[in-house]
Amino acid sequence: MMTERKLATLLRREGYKVTPQRRAILKIVTETHDHLTPAALYERVQKAQPHIGLVTIYRTIQILEQLGLICEMHAERTSRSYLLKRASEHHHHIVCSGCGTVTDVTHCELEKLQEQLAKETGFEIDGHILEFFGYCRQCQRLKAE
Amino acid sequence: MMTERKLATLLRREGYKVTPQRRAILKIVTETHDHLTPAALYERVQKAQPHIGLVTIYRTIQILEQLGLICEMHAERTSRSYLLKRASEHHHHIVCSGCGTVTDVTHCELEKLQEQLAKETGFEIDGHILEFFGYCRQCQRLKAE
DNA sequence: ATGATAATTGATAATAATTTTCATTTAACC
DNA sequence: GGTTAAATGAAAATTATTATCAATTATCAT
Structure with a gap:
């Protein structure tokens, strides 16, 4: 399981400093199971680090993404949103439209289809x-009520 | 094949007016094979309708999307982008990273996987x-050079 | 064809999301 | 503890999108 501490070590190993702000961000990211927009992450981090700036959130997200430690979601449109990369292999997500919870789908069988399409289309x-x-x-229960 | 004229008829049928601005947009959308951001569409439409406003592009895109006549792409992140819906059934896209050309994938076999996942995850x-x-x-050729 | 009417347009402003700039602060290393 | 390069935050700049509203225009019934 990925923890704040492990992420911090990875950052340090890559030459990044581990500041209290970053630590707070890592904490939230490792503890949550849904995807967060920069603004949502900001809001949560502020509880631990009231003086943090939104820019710091953006910058830290960028680093985490470059290092492949978080995934960007694709279904959301108004703002980007991210979540901790739990599975190291290639995987996909099931996202709850109600609460935003994300579950990983680690068995992906699209390689065959992909090969077939490559032949068909020349791509x-x-x-x-x-x-x-x-x-x-x-959320199914909540909807039913 | 979807033409400017057919789209215009569909719009009129739904109670929308077919203005020169909209006609110009429909023309570009039916003639192009890649996905366009509102800004890119604006740029192209301006050649035919120099006085068109970007807002009109946004508004027309919205109508076309509501009527299910265009698809929104998911891979792009900086801005939304759209393309004519050529296949009426459920389908997917292969997008060229070089030129943006989009090819439809009409045989989608994810329903089975989806059912299986539903069972596994409770979603x-x-x-x-x-x-x-x-x-x-x-673009493969261009890359090779 | 013409005129009435409601929809459309475009200029402008407003909002939202993201990035840049830069002076100040600070984590990491010795 | 001191040095140094990286990180921070305030503010402004940029980019994407949406809302407002007066002026224009496509459509439809004549």
């Missing part, structure tokens, strides 16, 4: 994005 | 987004 296919959305158990 | 899965990216034949 050299480098990758794909795939995301499922719907309602998690809890 | 009620409503849908998915899937997009492939890589290089089209022409």
